[in-house]
Amino acid sequence: MLAAIWAQDEEGLIGKEGKLPWHLPNDLKFFKTMTEHNTIVMGRKTFEGMGGKLLPNRDTIILTSDKSYQVEGALVFHDKQEVLEYAKKTDGMVFITGGTQVYKTFLPEIDVLHRTLIHHRFEGDAYFPKINWDAFTMVSISEGETDERNPYKYQFESYHRK
Known part of the structure; x- marks a missing residue:
């Protein structure tokens, strides 16, 4: 099954120069809890923006479209179909x-959405693509705890495709 997981600000911003615009x-x-012991799929730029680890x-x-790109310990795929075939087998x-x-490439096939909505506006250059929210039903929402290390109000939301 395919799921998307991301954090965004109030305007749909998800990145700045290949990194998260917030801490x-x-x-x-939450990301760790949700994705551990599962598979994560990301583009090469996102992987390198995480420090290549x-x-x-x-x-x-x-x-990646780069046929010579290799990362020890990772699977490197070159098109959507390879990922979809992998997802069927896992x-x-x-x-x-x-x-x-x-x-954007996988949104039509995604069954589950996990969004962290941060109630703040940041500066950046990457946005989550437009979603047809009518195709999804919210199944859970919970407010995140704020403190000195987590200063922004935010909420965790989960949706399933109808």
Whole structure:
């Protein structure tokens, strides 16, 4: 099953120069909890924006058009169909984790959405693609806890395709 997981600000912003425009440790913890022992799919730029390091306890698929691109310990795929075939064969969830073009490519096939909505506006250059929200039903929403390390109000939302 395919899911998308991302954090965005009030305007749909998800990135700035290949990185997150905010620091929200509770969202990173949520991402870890949701994706551990599953597969994450990301574009090459997103992977390199994370410092080119694989996240532990996850299978990682890096999507790139560069046929010579290799990352030890990761699967490198070159098109959408390879990811969809992999998703059919795996028992766990396959999480699409960015960037914008990768989300846009897979959005028609995604069954589950996990969005962290940050009630703030940031500056950046990457936005989540438009979603037909009528195709999804909200199944859960919970307010995130704010503190000195998590200063922005935010909420975790989950949706299933109708």
